[in-house]
Amino acid sequence: MPGDLGARVRELRERAGLTQRELADRAGVSPRAVRYIEGGTVRNPREDTVRRLAEVLGAGVHADEAAPVRIEVLGPLTVRRGATALEIGPPRRRGLLGLLAVQAGRPVGTDEIVDVLWDGRPPATHASQLHSHIARLRRLLRDGPGPAPVIERAAAGYVLRADDAQLDLAEFDTRVESGPRVEELEAALRLWRGPVLEGMPGPLRAHPAVVAAGRRRVAAAVAYADLALDLCLHSRAVTLLQPVSDLEPLHEGLQARLMLALAGAGRQAAALRLYETLRRRLVDELGVEPGDAVRDAHVRVLRQEVAAEGPSGPVPAQLPRDIAGFCGRGAALAELDAAASAVEAVVITGAPGIGKSALAVRWAHGARERFPDGQLFADLRGHSPRPPASAAETLSGFLAALGVSAARIPSGEEAAATLFRTLLAERRMLVILDDAAEAGQVRALLPGGRGCLVVVTSRDRLAGLVAREGARRVALEPPPPDDARDLLAHVAGADRVAAEPEAAARLVARCGRLPLALRIAGERAASPHVPLAGLADEIDDEHDRLDLLSADGDACTAVRTVFAWSYRALPGPAALMFRRLGLNPGSDLSLPAAAALAGTTVGRVRGPLATLTSRHLVEEHRPGRYRLHELLRLYARERAVAEDPAGDRASAVRRLLAWYHGAVDAAQRVMVPHGAQIPVEAGDVGPRPVFVEPGQALRWCESERANLVAGALAAAESDDDALAWKLPLSLWGLFYLKGHHADWIATHRAALAAARRRGDTEGEAWVLTSLAFAFRAASRPSDARVLMSEAIALWRRRGHCYGEAVALSGLSDLEREAGDDAAALEHGERALARFTEAGSLWGEGIALTSTGLAHRRLGRPSVALDRYRRALAAFYEVGDRFGAGETLAALGEIQVELGRTDRGLRLYERALEASRASGNRPVQGQVLAALGDLLAETGREAEAESARREALPLLDAAGDPRAATVRAELSLSEEERTLS
Template sequence: MTEDTVSLDAAVRDSRIRAGLTQHELAHRAGISVRALRDIEQGRVSEPRPASRRRLAQALGLTDLALPVRGAAAPTWTVGVLGPVAVRTDGRLHSVGSAARRTLLGLLALRPNAAVPVDEIVDVLWPEHPPRTSRNLVHGHVTAVRGLLRAAGDVRVERAGDGYRLDAPAHAVDAALFEDLLARAATAFGRDAAEDALRCYGEALDVWRGRAVADAGASLRQHPTAVALVHRRLDAALRFADLALRLGRPAASALQALLAEEPLHEALAARLMTALAGAGEQSAALATYDTMRRRLADELGVEPGPDLRAAHLKVLRQEVPRAASGPVESRRPDPVAVRPAQLPAPTALFVGRDGQLDELNAGLDDGVPSVITGPAGVGKTTLALHWLHGLAERFPDGQLYVNLRGFDRAGKLRPEQAVRGFLQALGVPPERVPADADGQVNLYRSLLAGRRMIVLLDNASDAEQVRPLMPGAPGCLVAVTSRNRLPSLVAAEGARPVPVDLLTVAESRRLLRRRLGAARADAEPDALDEIVDVAARLPLALGIAAALARQFPQKALRELVAEMRAAGSGLDALPGWDDATDLRAVFSWSYHALSPAAANLFRLLGAQPARDLGADAAAALVGAPPETVRPALAELVRAHLVTEDRPGRYGFHDLLRAYAAELSAALDPPGAVVRLLDHYLAAGRSAAEVLYPRGAGPATGRPEEALAWFRAEHHALLALLDHVGRHRLDSYAGDLARAFFDFLDRQGHWHDLLWTHEIAAAAAGRLGDLSAQARAHRSRATAWIRLGHFEAAAESMAQALSLFTAAGDDLGVAQTLVNRSGVAHNQGRYADALDDALRGLEIVRAGGHRREEAIALNAVGWHQTKLGRFADAVESGTAALELYRRNGDNFGAGNALDSLGYAHHNLGEYARAADCYTAALELFAQVGDRYGGANTRTHLGDTYHARGDVDAARESWAAALSVLEELEHPDAARVRARLARPV
């Protein structure tokens, strides 16, 4: 063997580890026994049979197992920009910090070893309004990035003239590694080494982890260098697909991954169709065409282009050559755009559990879920997090985590809620999430297929809550924690049960010693043992006891023990435990040490249903100003009675929540939850007026702050509405749902929109309020429209129309007719849409409703454009605009001008269209409607493009995309597709 080759055992073992496969997984893929694979990896087989060797190579994505040492594996990069900006040291990925620092490092890494002027850095970091101290701020960010890179050794940020330079050796930046692999592929192709070229293209695509500089600022994502990299990736994917098909081994998964990120790229879709057909998946290829055809029609209003049509014809005629020896795939296809890292941080003071850790590790190669069971407070989640964090490197595609709240008195999390959360974490845009629960589960499992991810399902109540969240294929590590044993999951899915009991006496002593400090613990060993006895070796109780002792550092431990024993006994919180374990007594140790204000707040926090609250909401519970509540919150955190898992958000352990609720029910007068509902109703309306204004004057408040508030309170809102529904607090349901309507709609939370207005409809029905019930059904129809379920939308609109008619609410009938016209519009029934809008217009005119008349006129004009009646649309839009102006409604006037611009555009009157769009932008800026402005900027870009001003068009689209991405709005995909068009 020469120095340039490696032995077969090392080649197989190293390739398997690089591919992230266990021996069981590789053996299964290659169709050989695990024992045979172990013999090969341990050098006991000098040369396997040719068929086994070929299957092993294919399973590893290689052309041969005799890998050269030099160039066999791509060097590990240090700074990554082909995905979220990242730094890797010692084999671990590290967060870069704030968005500004990610953007700075990304900009430097896009041009390694080249000077980047400070002025350019400032322009990228603050594209619109750079602060006066921008240069000083840049220096501060550079200093922070240098600190992060210190451990990287040979990668540094250096001063270069009036700027900075990232000094990095070859391949230390993933983009440079990608370019090198492309160059090697081109060289191999030029010398007719097609197999080598295919391997290099596959390795080049494997370097990518998602969108280039995905978590940096929008200005960097639109930087010419970043855009060029994206185009290089697309070109490489197309070349890879063509070469793989030519060699008779079509590659579909890499194309599926990229098409998920570029959903309107016709050339990619065409290659994917031929790859699927070549692999024998004719129906999947045709389904891809149907999906693309609908997507292009819905989002761009165009039919498939010649490449896509030609591929479709080839598939229909079965002219695509079939794979000669099975598909060849890029080693790590990436169907998701992001790699989530959702696991909560592990505790730094973990002790014991050696037996359970051995049991968990023994099951790693079995590929079955581990079910960690035991009583509340025993440390199941702590054990799971300690174990899983230690395995993160073996599962490089990320971690998913959900608290299923299986034993929460406010109700457990529904599986479909958890699945939607996972899809969001995996980067699935809201419009791609199926409306039905089965479709959501199927999409979730499809995205995890072939992935190596960690999935932690925490605090499950039963197997039925867990089953929909289980991946459908091997490769992922799944752990479940539960107070129940989940025997059906063990029996049916072969899950490995790992029971967790109390800590041993020795482990309990170690835990207390680490938390109290060796000097204090060793000074009173007898008192330490008494604390272990009183806390009954329960980790949660031991932690609270240690926190209490730290609150009183001058007090002897024996005095604290005496106070603890005096707190009393009596257990019913944990059925099946012995009477020595009294959680109420344990919790009371800390509760009785609180100040009156903190004790009052602790009780009231337990009386409300949200998992966590901000300081303002906590103040509403108490009925006091926020500044008076913050000291009490800090006191509760210090006492470990409340956690601050995210800055400014305060929550409970389940048992502490139950204890607090018990105290509140016994000691507090009712009214706290009502005060909290009043707070959310007022705050939600106020934030909605800032973010989605409906009035004439400028919005007061900052939209980014309003959006941040909505995002922070999203899940608290759902918990409160669930509470409202279960406790029949019907007078709040409709108002609360409407206050959050625009946020849920415009952020793409359409399943939540359906559910919240289902509660509102039921509440209105119990109140006998037909108009409120109708409004809720109309809002549900909006959600169905967004989800593309137009039949369901039509049904909900019909219910709303019937209820408004029964209530004698003519205005409600008219508004619903105008809204229903949108359903017909989305179904392509433009004449029906216009009829509905005209009927609604007639009713509001007869009733003298001037604001609604303007809205109806604008809808009439829009539907006229779809019927090609552009001159009529201009007339209707002009009338709507005059009414809006007469009513002093700047928001409505902006919408009318946008519609007028669209009509003028289609008449070929591009100058007039641009004038309308520009005037609309001014009005949207006045009222602070960022979404409306982004929508109009998109249309303005279309007009610029139509009249041949490509640079102005791209500038307008880029400005729209920046806002839409910041708002996380699904329309961003359409604008991104416009920017991806060839110039």
């Protein structure tokens, strides 16, 4: 049709006065389909969807005359212009187009074309026939407006150029490669109408490119199934998995997932029948029982452990406890009721302490029945000493609450937001976003469905959210005097307020009717030893210094004054602990960390913390972990500045940071024992955690990550020359193992600036090296290469062999990944020499492995063999079983390539033993697969099949593409046995 499809649909819908949901209902399509088409997300929507929309909106939505030409190979070969199929021609012309299309973008040689089209027996006139077919195909593909697929002459044949809109296979691959997103994988699988080039002659359907495309479909189906099952999208999963499973009846991973989807869709009997059918096939055809994946799925179906059909999934109930003694606000509650019926987002604005959060929570509890699919809550920390919560952080928490496993939560904000909107599209859910800083912090958190409501609280007016997203604003003012008095009475006691009405009125006035201040004042007055009149006099005395309401409207001054009442009643040790807690750069503290901050023992810090907890100045939010309310943190820090010498404050923070440094250093030496370790200065800062195995150390680091990152940033700004870069640097193991690239880069940038400010070239060199590795891990090779080169130069000036070797090794890896094996070898050889000078045997093993790979890729197997042998000896001597297993596998590969099958077999068996001992399951799968190939080549078919069966689940679990090849070999072996 002329113009943009999405714009045309939107124009006709608005002209008809229909909403997206109304159009979807009348057309019998998903509201999401309408939304995606109008938004341009779907460039080539399904024909039946467009047809149904056209029937509702009238002519103009489809016009084949203006549609581009599109080749479809995912099923019978078809060339379409819009909805009209074009005549391609005789079988060999169809075969030629199919052969070029399944290899689009890659030149296909004339010999290959002739071999496939004439099955190895071409006539004398084959060249002229081929030229004729090419010419006619070119005319066919040009039969349409705009860009079209093009057949070009290549050096020894022809190549088809086609983009996603012009070739369904190209669109499929693009969608699959865009990332593990359920909507993209679903759209990719819906492109398939049957097997690739269904109905074409055998030689073409057996072509490696056709077979590979089919394998990609299976892999995409498995990936989609995992996501869909996580999201309880069982019926949709059954629809898409069924045709793939019919073509792969012995693919246990696929069949297991289909069983779970059937059970989740309420079809338990069908799931059990599928299991019996699969088991019978496996026993009859392969002589084996189902594997772990199928058996586990069967047990879950029998026990009815599969989550119910979506889109509901889990029903989160994240609302905080309802506010005790909530008073008044009748008009605001009514305004919220009215707004919730008319709009999809409400913004509650007002001054700090005015009661925005209390109002939101009270209204939400009263409105829970309106939102049967659940309630989500997040503190966005918009006006907090801590950095505001990012949209990605908040979305991660929301997706977890909605039942998405940690492994399936996208790392990028855009992908996470898309998945969040997908999950909420058909739900009626309430989302509370507390303390937003600005509109941009909220937009990614807005659901797409009309059944959801978002309530945002903020000091800011969020004008952008109101203007662009149509949010309704509810502005809060201080409550009327009577409501404020009722709140004070609820906290301090109604009888006491009634007994001293004049004093109560003075308290209400001095608090500016601010709810937070009234509650704290009421708690202080609740003691029978504090008359209301005396408390009112105290407020009068402090009004000159810290006015309850500041001139600029910042009510934090009121909070500060009221906090002082509780603080002054504290015993000395508790007051000191309170001030120390205000210096903590992190979000909370464990008991040992608090002891280090206070400069005492764990036993002596328990009492002051218990006092602070009982007086509601500190929250023990988990056993043994303490945190301050954000406003209390501000006040505690101010009291520390006012009462404690600067040297005492600096010493307290340094003790805490040194404690974290020692603890994370101990963890890192267990997590990455062979990595670069920086010496930690001894210091008596209290007991640190003891780690006995890597998993325990990694779990501790991950649980403390927020505090460690905050501490590292604080250390970089401190006056401590060592901690300024050593604490950030000590976190590289955590960041590397868990993939926290943003934290790695942020902390190391701060550390680099600190080292350079101090002229500390050793620190600068270490941080440059680690930061370069961070950029490499974050897929930023250009930045990594610049920093690695700077680090090498700095190490060389310092004459530090080990540091230079580490950086050279990293540069070698960067060059190899860029495809420059010669440069990789050069840097690897230099790294090897420096590691040898430094006396690092493990480093030599790393460099020998790297240079061995480079020599092998450069066609020097004998040199590579020598390097791998030397690396193996080094890894054995330092006790690195991971390195030994991988090196043995590489040695086996080279021996096989050189035709020394017996040696290769022995090396593979040793590699398998080493990888099993180290728990390196991915390498186990790779070695078993290679072992299966080698055994098959030497005629030991039974042993080869056994190795491949053991390899398959390991490769599947690791997502290794070799799994498809192993599965095909197993199927072929079974077919050969059946034929014999």
